[in-house]
Structures are given as C-alpha cells and as structure tokens.
Amino acid sequence: MxxxxxxxxxxxxxxxxxxxxxxxxxxxxxxxxxxxxxxxxxxxxxxxxxxxxxxxxxxxxxxxxxxxxxxxxxxxxxxxxxxxxxxxxxxxxxxxxxxxxxxxxxxxxxxxxxxxxxxxxxxxxxxxxxxxxxxxxxxxxxxxxxxxxxxxxxxxxxxxxxxxxxxxxxxxxxxxxxxxxxxxxxxxxxxxxxxxxxxxxxxxxxxxxxxxxxxxxxxxxxxxxxxxxxxxxxxxxxxxxxxxxxxxxxxxxxxxxxxxxxxxxxxxxxxxxxxxxxYVPEMMSLDDAVALSVKTGRNISLPPQLLADVADNPGGGGRGNTTWILKGLHGAKAEGVILGTFFDPPLAAEAHRLGEGAVFRARFNREETNALSEPYEAEAKILKLHDGACVGRRGIFAGRTMNLGPSALLEIGGLRQVVNSIRLQMLDTVYFEMFGVDIGAARTVVVKSRGHFRAAFDQWFPNERIHNIDVPGLNMPVLSRFGFKRCPRPIFPLDPEVTWAP
Ligand SMILES: [Zn+2]
Known part of the structure; x- marks a missing residue:
C-alpha cells in the first residue's frame, strides 16, 4: 500500500x-x-x-x-x-x-x-x-x-x-x-x-x-x-x-x-x-456607516445592512478588537445591531465570573497593548455565556470543529456584542447562532472580516448591502497609510510609475 x-x-x-x-x-x-x-x-x-x-x-x-x-x-x-x-x-x-x-x-x-x-x-x-x-x-x-x-x-x-x-x-x-x-x-x-x-x-x-x-x-x-x-x-x-x-x-x-x-x-x-x-478599494466612511445603521434601526421597512470592519480582520493578522465601529454605533444610539466576535479574553473571563443576567461596566481592551486597539467602557448586560466550542455551520469552514474560547454575548444599549477569547475572524454564522442570535432579525450586522464572511452571510446579505468601512486597523486597504519597510520597491500601487515586462 x-x-x-x-x-x-x-x-x-x-x-x-x-x-x-x-x-x-x-x-x-x-x-x-x-x-x-x-x-x-x-x-x-x-x-x-x-x-x-x-x-x-x-x-x-x-x-x-x-x-x-x-x-x-x-x-x-x-x-x-x-x-x-x-x-x-x-x-x-x-x-x-x-x-x-x-x-x-x-x-x-x-x-x-x-x-x-x-x-x-x-x-x-x-x-x-x-x-x-x-x-x-x-x-x-x-x-x-x-x-x-x-x-x-x-x-x-x-x-x-x-x-x-x-x-x-x-x-x-x-x-x-x-x-x-x-x-x-x-x-x-x-x-x-x-x-x-x-x-x-x-x-x-x-x-x-x-x-x-x-x-x-x-x-x-x-x-x-x-x-x-x-x-x-x-x-x-x-x-x-x-x-x-x-x-x-x-x-x-x-x-x-x-x-x-x-x-x-x-x-x-x-x-x-x-x-x-x-485594483482600487471601495470603502464607506464611519460617519456614513453610523448614519445608515441608525436610519435602518429606526425604519423597519428598510432592508438590513452589513458593515465589514475589514481593517481589523483577525484573518489577516488584525487584533480583532478595535472599537471605532462599536463606539460610533453605541454613541449614536443605533438599534437592532449585532456585532460579531471581539477578541478580549479578560472581558470574557469577567463575564463568566459574573454570570448570565448580570449588569456591569464592560471595560474593553483593558490589557491590549496595540495602539490601534483603544479602550472603551460601557454599561452592559450579560445575555448569554458559552465555552466557545462549535462546529462551523455556513461558510468556508462549514462542518469543521472550531473554538472561540470562553465567550459571552453582551447587550450594550441597542447593540449585542459577541466577546471571545481566541482571536479569529468572524467568518461563520455559528459565531452568532451559538448564542441564540437570529441573524435574519437584526437591522445591522457588524463583522470583523475582510471578506470570508460573504460565503456565510450571503444567506441574508447580497453584495449591495455589504459595506467595507474605512476605519483604522492592521489590515487597512488604503496601503499608503502603512509604513511598508520590507516589501520590494518599486511596487504597484505604492509606486504608480513602476514598469514590468516578462
Ligand atoms: Zn486567504
């Protein structure tokens, strides 16, 4: 053999x-x-x-x-x-x-x-x-x-x-x-x-x-x-x-x-x-995204929208814990919003200590050291806890055993936020569904993913209702904002005049 x-x-x-x-x-x-x-x-x-x-x-x-x-x-x-x-x-x-x-x-x-x-x-x-x-x-x-x-x-x-x-x-x-x-x-x-x-x-x-x-x-x-x-x-x-x-x-x-x-x-x-x-990226500003979400939350006749935090995609090395979109939506009192995995082991552990139903001051990023992952605090209710073990339901890892680590679903004003302890990209619907969240009933869905979520969330969101949000992160699609140090130069599009022939 x-x-x-x-x-x-x-x-x-x-x-x-x-x-x-x-x-x-x-x-x-x-x-x-x-x-x-x-x-x-x-x-x-x-x-x-x-x-x-x-x-x-x-x-x-x-x-x-x-x-x-x-x-x-x-x-x-x-x-x-x-x-x-x-x-x-x-x-x-x-x-x-x-x-x-x-x-x-x-x-x-x-x-x-x-x-x-x-x-x-x-x-x-x-x-x-x-x-x-x-x-x-x-x-x-x-x-x-x-x-x-x-x-x-x-x-x-x-x-x-x-x-x-x-x-x-x-x-x-x-x-x-x-x-x-x-x-x-x-x-x-x-x-x-x-x-x-x-x-x-x-x-x-x-x-x-x-x-x-x-x-x-x-x-x-x-x-x-x-x-x-x-x-x-x-x-x-x-x-x-x-x-x-x-x-x-x-x-x-x-x-x-x-x-x-x-x-x-x-x-x-x-x-x-x-x-x-x-190869030119299409992005929506944070202000426009927040305004769209608030409007969608207030008017049930409008179709739901998906906001992709492409810059903070853990699937591309992002920390999975920047707070720009969370802050923006919470501050504007958006309603009916569900936000996928946010990597924060200390916050998830605290939620597990306090138990379901507890109301507490959620302190995001209390131990994170990356400058782009700013701290944020808000009053939160612990809706549901989970040990994080799951099997992919829909998307590129359907049928595969996965683990989010100890996790929690928090209610923060009109937002429900998943917090998890193993850093990974929001690419499967199960990461919401394991907490009993009905994705089809949400007015706005927020995911930290560059694009793999599309193979899972296409059930509810056609391309025209998916928006790449222009906020900072380790995967910003606007390349000129990074100080590239080691990549060969000249290279397109950083050096638009570069020439090449076989
Ligand atoms: Zn890839």
Missing amino acids: KRVALLGFSLESNGHAPVATEAEFRDYMWLEGEAFGRDIRSAAPESPPEIRGFVKEMDRHGPWTPVPILMTAGGASGPVDQRFFEDVVARMRAGLKAALPVDAVYLPEHGAATATGDDDPDATVFEMVREIVGPKVPVVATLDLHANCSQRMVDAVDVLIGYVTNPHVDMEERGVEAAEVVREMWAGMKPSSHFIKLPLIPPSITQNTDAGPYADILRYGKSKKDGDIVNVTILSGFTNGDTPKNGMSVVVSSRNGKAKAREVARDIATACWADRQR
Whole structure:
C-alpha cells in the first residue's frame, strides 16, 4: 500500500502585527501523530479542509496508508517566533525520517508565513521535506491564494496548487486536486513548473473572485489549461505581509516540459499586469456607516445592512478588537445591531465570573497593548455565556470543529456584542447562532472580516448591502497609510510609475 506523509505549517504573517507565539498555534491548531490521524477520520475534523479532500480522493481509489506527521496553524498574526518555528521544523523532520519510506508527501500550507529570523518559512519546510525524501518522491503542496510565493518554494516541491476562490470555498477541491497530481505522478507524469513574481500588491478587498480584476485573471488562467498543463496558480498574495516576498505570483506546471510552463506563465502574468489599475478599494466612511445603521434601526421597512470592519480582520493578522465601529454605533444610539466576535479574553473571563443576567461596566481592551486597539467602557448586560466550542455551520469552514474560547454575548444599549477569547475572524454564522442570535432579525450586522464572511452571510446579505468601512486597523486597504519597510520597491500601487515586462 502506498504511504503518504501529511504535514503542514500554516500561517499568514502580517508585517505590521505582533509576533505569533507558540501559544497561538497551540490554541488554534496543533495536531501531531496519532491525534492527527484520528482527526482526519473524524466526522468534523479540525484539520484543514484540503486534507479532507485529499483523504477522500485517495480513499476513492482503494487502500492507502496516510502517515500523519504534524499539522499546525496559527490564526493570521505577525511573524512567527523563530525558536518555536525551528522546533516545529525539527519535530516534522524527526517525524518524517521515522516514517520513511514514503511514496509521496502532501503539504497543505497557507504560504504567507514569515518568522522573526526567516523570511521564507514555507520554503524552509518544503526544502526540509525534499532533503529527507529525495528528488524522486512526489511532493505536492496546496497554498492559500493569499500566499506570498517564492522561487525557493516552487523549486522544492513538484507541484504547487493555489486556491482559486475568495472567499475560499474550494479548499477541499484543491486537496482533491493534490491527490490527483500525486496519483498521476505515481503513474509516471513528470511536471515542470515556471514561476513569475509581479511588482503588484493589490489591496485585500479588491481580491474577491466573484467579479472584478482578480476574477477576470483567474478565468483567463483557467482558459489556458489544456492537456499539457497540470495546474495554473495565480496568487493575489498577502499585501500586508510587508516581506521581500510580497507581490502577485503566477505558477504554471506543465506535463510537457519547462518551455510550455514558461510560455503560459508569461502570457498570464502579462495580462495580469496590464489590468493593474483596476485594483482600487471601495470603502464607506464611519460617519456614513453610523448614519445608515441608525436610519435602518429606526425604519423597519428598510432592508438590513452589513458593515465589514475589514481593517481589523483577525484573518489577516488584525487584533480583532478595535472599537471605532462599536463606539460610533453605541454613541449614536443605533438599534437592532449585532456585532460579531471581539477578541478580549479578560472581558470574557469577567463575564463568566459574573454570570448570565448580570449588569456591569464592560471595560474593553483593558490589557491590549496595540495602539490601534483603544479602550472603551460601557454599561452592559450579560445575555448569554458559552465555552466557545462549535462546529462551523455556513461558510468556508462549514462542518469543521472550531473554538472561540470562553465567550459571552453582551447587550450594550441597542447593540449585542459577541466577546471571545481566541482571536479569529468572524467568518461563520455559528459565531452568532451559538448564542441564540437570529441573524435574519437584526437591522445591522457588524463583522470583523475582510471578506470570508460573504460565503456565510450571503444567506441574508447580497453584495449591495455589504459595506467595507474605512476605519483604522492592521489590515487597512488604503496601503499608503502603512509604513511598508520590507516589501520590494518599486511596487504597484505604492509606486504608480513602476514598469514590468516578462
Ligand atoms: Zn486567504
């Protein structure tokens, strides 16, 4: 029976966010050895959906032996602590060596990690794997489309497969594709890849794949897939990574030699570059958002609205606790508002001490140190408490086991605010529903998310009633407001005059 090693280190590092610690990974996802093996066979796995797809596709073709080594992920954060990262690589190395011989390796990674002492941790992991298994064993990796890809990453594996949807509803499909590539390589296929990096960092909220320039270039890339092409990957990249690896990437893998891969990659990169002026973010001011919410709360005949705090998206390394929108809506006495996850462990713990029904002075951000996460105080009633364990209901993590940590639903004037203890993006309706909140009855919904919420909240909110709010945060889409330090320059749109040719 074929033996396939499974391992991955998954992190999206925001260059403006605080260092990602071991504790964050242990809280968010840490699956090693037997526990990892049990998880991939469970009804609601914690491991990434790509693994579910990979396992399903392998199972479809008969018996095989999964060899689970170590899968860990952090919620998007800053660069990972170097000592911890080295420990992870050492554990992976020892686990993989002990598992030899293997017939393939599958790595589901995010691809936009940085470490405090390593600019390219994803490449470090891939190269470690290649060194141990040698040049002949298929090594296939899947990447988030926000990956900041490098030549080293491309060189170390046989095929890189990026997501093609944002919100990422194709994670499982990409895992299936990875299994298909592994199986084709077992049958003798020898892929060659070509990589192109563009000096282009599109703002996060211009990277949706339902419509717009990124949707168009993905469609164009797909049209280039023929019998010679194994995979076309076009990565928008993680703009706020602020790393030497910043920039959109095109990776094409061919069954028919390097020249074919290069020709197709050049063609796609040229089309992508020609369209760069279209990556312009659309935002609504806080004043307009507050006025809209107040009006909507008072007049039941108006349709409900969704306000997205895209700048404070924990899924992009935001702290998940800025108070601009909360303050604005509370101060203006907005009604019928529900606000999703606000990361504040001390406040959640206090609510659990006081109990449901208690009225108290809620002090937000009493221990937070990031300057953008300002403190706020308001009288609040504890409506409901929860231990935070849940299974995704609707959205990109539907069916997946997740954990918010000790959590509470607070009533603050006409607002109901979810407070949680593990920092994560508001991307599933269950984060409200676990508290008995009826999302369909709310007048205004506020989420700290750049865009993944769209795959969950589309049940109630078409695009025209979703507004990206222009408030400060570690993921501000207006790039000129950040002091980029490490990303290569010149780069578009920070340097509008930059030129590029294949
Ligand atoms: Zn992503």
